[in-house]
Amino acid sequence: MLELYGTELSSRLLLGTAQYPSPAILADAVKASGTSVVTVSLRREMAGGRAGEQFWSLIRSLGARTLPNTAGCLSVKEAVTTAKMAREVFGTNWIKLEVIGNHDTLQPDVFGLVEAARILCEDGFAVFPYTTDDLVVAERLLEAGCKVLMPWCAPIGSALGPVNMTALRSMRGYFPGVPLIVDAGLGRPSHAATVMELGFDAVLLNTAVAKAADPVGMARAFGKAVDAGREAFSSGMLEPRDVAVPSTPMVGRAVFS
């Protein structure tokens, strides 16, 4: 069971709700994935007017916990303001904190991220910081009050999968007691299984499901991959070896040389 900020969750897959072909496909994908947490963008929903309200009522009907995000925010002030609005609109103190530092890579502005995290943690928010795989930034986020870390594995929407396994492995080893969620850049279920096999606690993804030819089937596949990766990690995988090790005992051979 995954525990985040004192809440036990049945699924280790967190799912974004943007870019789906239709609300019906979104709803079916959420159900097929087995997720218990969906992220929603306040900025997008508020901009949607009536459509935004219809979207929000759809999200509420799914029975998953809502994790609002500050997607698209470029400054501390913007992210903090959006988070406070999200708390009012969605009735939760959970916030996925994004402070974007670069339009092309959508890379986090880690300096603004730490500052915004500190302000929000002091204001009682449960902050899920979208960060990089930098260990020093991770330490600053924990010092700021974050109890969860969400490093990217590749740029948002890139579908590249884990581009720096060494960095992710280091982060896992460096923060053994901190829930770590890979967020952004996952492209296929095998990517999710790979990072779960590293010992990450969960994954958060959106584009790879929403933009798949069959989002519902892809959501189901990611759900299975996350479960498989977690079970493999918990089962103690065999470490790779440089030499052959016979799987059949050498004793009892028919011919003695």
Ligand SMILES: CC(=O)[C@@H](O)[C@H](O)COP(=O)(O)O
């Ligand atoms: C939904 C959300 O929060 C995204 O910003 C998240 O980072 C997912 O990224 P991908 O779209 O690459 O899965």
